[in-house]
Amino acid sequence: MSRRYDSSNIEERAAGLADAASAIRAGELVVIPTDTVYGIGADAFTPSAVAALLEAKGRGRDMPVPVLVGTVRAAGALVEDLGTHGQDLIDSFWPGPLTLVCRASRSLNWDLGDSKGTVAVRMPLHAITLELLKETGPMAVSSANRSGAPPATTAANAEEQLGESVAVYLDGGACADSTPSTIIDLTTPVPRVLRKGAISVEKLRSVIGYVATDADPEEELDLKKSGPATETDQTDLSDKTDLPAKTDLSDKTDLADKADQADKPAETDQVVEEAPIVKTAPADDIRPSGAPETSENPEKLADAETPEKLADAEKPETAETAEKLEKPETADKGDKPVAVDPVDKVGGAGVADSARSNGSGTADATRKDG
DSSP states (O other): OOEEEETTSHHHHHHHHHHHHHHHHTTOOEEEOOSSSOEEEEETTOHHHHHHHHHHHTOOTTSOOOEEOSSHHHHHHHBSOOTTTHHHHHHHHOSSSEEEEEEBOTTOOOOOSSOTTEEEEEOOOOHHHHHHHHHHOSEEEEESSOTTSOOOSSHHHHHHHHGGGOSEEEEOOSOSOOOOOEEEEOSSSSOEEEEOOSSOHHHHHHHHSOOBOSSOHHHHHHHHHHOOOOHHHHHHHHHHHHSOOHHHHHHHHHHHHHHHHHHSOOHHHHHHHHSOOOOOOOGGGOOOTTOOOOTTOHHHHHHHTSHHHHHHHHSOOOHHHHHHHHSOOOHHHHHSOOOOOGGGGGTTHHHHHHHHHHHHOSGGGGSOOO
16 A cells, blocks of 8 residues: 655654655655656666556656656766766756756666666755655656656645555645756757756756757757857947947058158168268279379369368378278188178278278279178
8 A cells, every 4th residue: 555644744754755765675666746746766776666667657668767866976877978068067957957868877787768878867956855865876757647647746646646556655745846857968969958848948058058959940040040149249349339440540540651751851861961971983993092083084083172072081090990901801801792881981981992902902902892
């Protein structure tokens, strides 16, 4: 005969939990309250008890029984892995009305039906059920109703449908919410909702991103294409609203730069104005020091007669020039032309070339100055 306990009474609750735990260990069935609807449960590792559960519901093996656990650690021992998103979903919605379908651990010796290597696992948010699960370990639990009938929301309703097939009924009062748990499949590359329930698809997506559903294909396609607006998109829109067009800014900058460039003389002109370059004769025309200009080149004679040139000619040789006279050219400098900056030609290069012509009288006097 079935036994029924009122869990609102502290003494009956304790007695009912003890009796229910004993019934589970004996391979019998119990009815328990959960955070969704009432469930009918059996020991998950006793195949005969799971078979009795399916028979009591009038349900076939093609619909394997889910498993309830009392801790997250227990769930981890039942599955091969939680996939990419399993732990995030557990952290967000457990204990609660979310069932995760994962690959079952191959080391477990159980028979939940034709599960094809998977297991649906959940940690409920109900004190009575969690207390029982800590005593019994994982339980195979399905909704407490005959297959095709509405789920039971009270212990009395469950007893009307299941009768004497159940050993113990734990009466936890009417269910606060009769909405079933959401079932999500994590065995595929993209998580897919197999049954919509208490946890909405929008909440799932807020945690793990895109989640596939059985919605209309066109609706799914639109969702993939559009997607939620990202923070980057919102920033771009605000930037376009607050700032003027980039072309206007660049145009103004270009005009200002052109105006500045028009007012400023070229740098090369400034150098020439500040330090006029003294023209030196080509290497072929180098003369011994003190030789008079000939009438063959009137321009050179005119240049030599300017006051500036006469003043330069009277300047004594500097220490640097004397040092150059004492140090002969190296072989490397003789092979390579020396690049002379136009500014250096004002006082140094011209005098140095003239000095080398006076001092050596060799082929150095015919070398072209870079």
